[in-house]
Amino acid sequence: xxxxxxxxxxxxxxxxxxxxxxxxxxxxxxxxxxxxxxxxxxxxxxxxxxxxxxxxxxxxxxxxxxxxxxxxxxxxxxxxxxxxxxxxxxxxxxxxxxxxxxxxxxxxxxxxxxxxxxxxxxxxxxxxxxxxxxxxxxxxxxxxxxxxxxxxxxxxxxxxxxxxxxxxxxxxxxxxxxxxxxxxxxxxxxxxxxxxxxxxxxxxxxxxxxxxxxxxxxxxxxxxxxxxxxxxxxxxxxxxxxxxxxxxxxxxxxxxxxxxxxxxxxxxxxxxxxxxxxxxxxxxxxxxxxxxxxxxxxxxxxxxxxxxxxxxxxxxxxxxxxxxxxxxxxxxxxxx
Amino acid sequence: xxxxxxxxxxxxxxxxxxxxxxxxxxxxxxxxxxxxxxxxxxxxxxxxxxxxxxxxxxxxxxxxxxxxxxxxxxxxxxxxxxxxxxxxxxxxxxxxxxxxxxxxxxxxxxxxxxxxxxxxxxxxxxxxxxxxxxxxxxxxxxxxxxxxxxxxxxxxxxxxxxxxxxxxxxxxxxxxxxxxxxxxxxxxxxxxxxxxxxxxxxxxxxxxxxxxxxxxxxxxxxxxxxxxxxxxxxxxxxxxxxxxxxxxxxxxxxxxxxxxxxxxxxxxxxxxxxxxxxxxxxxxxxxxxxxxxxxxxxxxxxxxxxxxxxxxxxxxxxxxxxxxxxxxxxxxxxxx
Numbered sequence: 001x002x003x004x005x006x007x008x009x010x011x012x013x014x015x016x017x018x019x020x021x022x023x024x025x026x027x028x029x030x031x032x033x034x035x036x037x038x039x040x041x042x043x044x045x046x047x048x049x050x051x052x053x054x055x056x057x058x059x060x061x062x063x064x065x066x067x068x069x070x071x072x073x074x075x076x077x078x079x080x081x082x083x084x085x086x087x088x089x090x091x092x093x094x095x096x097x098x099x100x101x102x103x104x105x106x107x108x109x110x111x112x113x114x115x116x117x118x119x120x121x122x123x124x125x126x127x128x129x130x131x132x133x134x135x136x137x138x139x140x141x142x143x144x145x146x147x148x149x150x151x152x153x154x155x156x157x158x159x160x161x162x163x164x165x166x167x168x169x170x171x172x173x174x175x176x177x178x179x180x181x182x183x184x185x186x187x188x189x190x191x192x193x194x195x196x197x198x199x200x201x202x203x204x205x206x207x208x209x210x211x212x213x214x215x216x217x218x219x220x221x222x223x224x225x226x227x228x229x230x231x232x233x234x235x236x237x238x239x240x241x242x243x244x245x246x247x248x249x250x251x252x253x254x255x256x257x258x259x260x261x262x263x264x265x266x267x268x269x270x271x272x273x274x275x276x277x278x279x280x281x282x283x284x285x286x287x288x289x290x291x292x293x294x295x296x297x298x299x300x301x302x303x304x305x306x307x308x309x310x311x312x313x314x315x316x317x318x319x320x321x322x323x324x325x326x327x328x329x330x331x332x333x334x335x336x
Numbered sequence: 337x338x339x340x341x342x343x344x345x346x347x348x349x350x351x352x353x354x355x356x357x358x359x360x361x362x363x364x365x366x367x368x369x370x371x372x373x374x375x376x377x378x379x380x381x382x383x384x385x386x387x388x389x390x391x392x393x394x395x396x397x398x399x400x401x402x403x404x405x406x407x408x409x410x411x412x413x414x415x416x417x418x419x420x421x422x423x424x425x426x427x428x429x430x431x432x433x434x435x436x437x438x439x440x441x442x443x444x445x446x447x448x449x450x451x452x453x454x455x456x457x458x459x460x461x462x463x464x465x466x467x468x469x470x471x472x473x474x475x476x477x478x479x480x481x482x483x484x485x486x487x488x489x490x491x492x493x494x495x496x497x498x499x500x501x502x503x504x505x506x507x508x509x510x511x512x513x514x515x516x517x518x519x520x521x522x523x524x525x526x527x528x529x530x531x532x533x534x535x536x537x538x539x540x541x542x543x544x545x546x547x548x549x550x551x552x553x554x555x556x557x558x559x560x561x562x563x564x565x566x567x568x569x570x571x572x573x574x575x576x577x578x579x580x581x582x583x584x585x586x587x588x589x590x591x592x593x594x595x596x597x598x599x600x601x602x603x604x605x606x607x608x609x610x611x612x613x614x615x616x617x618x619x620x621x622x623x624x625x626x627x628x629x630x631x632x633x634x635x636x637x638x639x640x641x642x643x644x645x646x647x648x649x650x651x652x653x654x655x656x657x658x659x660x661x662x663x664x665x666x667x668x669x670x671x672x
Binding site for chain 1: 339340342343344345347364365368369370371372373374375376380381382383384385386387388389390392393394416417419420422428429430432433435461462463464465466467468469470471473475477480484487489490491556557572668669670671
């Protein structure tokens with residue numbers, strides 16, 4: 001049964017049913033009118049972001065399950081809320097859909113959206129469904145709240161600050177490679193890498209934890225690659241950065257995949273993108289005392305990568321002590 | 337020169353430059369970080385909506401100028417803000433673009449977005465640009481503010497209320513027909529009809545004017561056709577409606593276009609959709625005293641169409657006094 005037989009309003013009714021009892025106090029009116037109605041309460045700022053996932057650009061239907069397509073599409077937006085150290089509280093969903101898509105496919109996609117959204121207290125509060133002749137696209141707009149003036153921006157890094165990263169990097173790119181060509185890997189390693197690409201976990205709670213530590217000066221999520229995203233921090237903060245290659249917490253299996261494909265594993269970590277880990281800068285000594293608690297609470301590492309510099313350049317210190325300049329250019333959609 | 341040569345970050349920088357000095361007090365941080373930062377001030381509610389325009393579904397590049405494509409895409413969202421009787425204050429823009437699009441095309445599209453957005457004090461506060469292999473799509477998320485608890489919803493219509501509509505209806509559908517086949521019309525009539533489709537004018541100020549009149553009970557904008565949108569009001573209000581065919585303010589030229597194509601002009605008015613006029617219900621006698629002032633302020637009519645009924649059906653009273661049942665079904669993207 002394709003979605004044409006249920007129709008736009010049938011699909012919307014199905015989404016609306018899933019949201020029963022899920023709205024936070026800010027949401028006075030959710031799905032069902034021309035707009036959602038939100039009521040600001042208390043001394044907060046709201047943050048808002050939007051991001052689109054396009055079939056055949058960001059994912060393929062033969063790589064990901066419908067569940068994973070939905071999960072990934074809201075995950076990349078929740079990650080932007082994490083990058084401000086805010087708590088999500090609602091999302092708008094704008095999908096374009098070929099009319100031949102099956103109802104079961106649509107519902108499984110929604111399962112993925114809801115499982116991840118509800119995990120972070122982020123229900124759907126509105127949206128739009130439109131037909132697309134050929135391609136599935138999913139645009140989410142996600143809202144978050146943060147105590148007033150406490151959103152952590154890109155522009156606060158100062159020379160001498162430490163540079164830190166959460167979790168492991170390079171895994172999403174390696175995972176993507178395993179869809180593009182067969183690569184021999186132990187099953188659990190393959191599974192982890194593919195999951196890094198297919199079902200990224202936004203670091204919402206980790207970011208809020210880091211904000212509550214005094215001394216955090218800037219924060220970003222890794223969507224364009226570590227070099228690109230650290231480049232964004234440097235640009236907005238008018239500083240540079242020196243990071244240590246040996247310190248990079250490269251995901252297990254990245255070296256094997258890179259060797260098979262004939263690429264440099266460092267490139268996966270520095271330019272790969274879509275790991276959706278956090279990269280932050282902090283006053284010297286501010287985060288080191290929290291490393292054990294971070295690991296205990298979240299089950300991932302917090303790793304000291306390098307130092308913010310006055311000179312506005314991005315440099316990588318290699319194992320032999322030599323330094324190379326990194327181009328800060330992030331992944332660009334139109335200059336692939 | 338195509339957008340690939342400027343790149344994603346070049347395009348974003350161009351948008352960011354246009355927004356200098358345009359942000360209202362709510363916008364603490366606009367384009368340039370992972371999220372925009374908004375600060376609620378005073379006793380207000382915020383409304384938010386999202387809508388996507390898809391090439392080859394909602395428009396074609398050989399029908400509309402790039403300027404009109406941009407204008408129309410933000411207009412349909414501003415119209416949803418009007419439908420809550422709110423004042424827009426900012427928008428997020430998520431575009432998917434073929435890399436071969438010319439920079440000049442993109443900039444003209446932005447001209448259309450900005451000319452209409454700025455007219456309603458609605459700058460771009462963030463967004464996303466992604467590649468699409470074949471199709472241009474534009475998703476806007478627009479924010480509005482309204483005095484607390486004063487947003488006008490769909491669910492407030494009561495039996496005995498009057499039904500009113502702004503401006504003229506059926507013009508957008510007739511305009512669309514003139515793109516689909518050559519139709520002989522006087523040049524100014526053709527121009528008006530095409531403009532109704534290509535550059536709709538959201539009724540933001542008109543809606544706020546109507547809200548300040550006491551007695552408004554429900555409000556919607558005409559995106560799915562009068563029968564469909566009045567059907568939404570009836571459904572959410574648990575009422576019915578009786579409207580008078582002779583009262584329908586049909587746009588000039590609609591009869592000629594319908595006669596040429598061999599369709600019923602009433603269908604253009606009732607089912608056509610995308611006129612983006614306002615349809616509202618009000619307590620008996622509340623709006624009649626305002627008709628002259630409405631015309632004087634806005635240059636368009638406010639027309640009394642019929643009555644809200646207890647019986648949950650949509651009925652049309654024809655010129656000979658006979659009544660027919662109207663199917664309330666709105667345009668459905670997946671049941672075309």
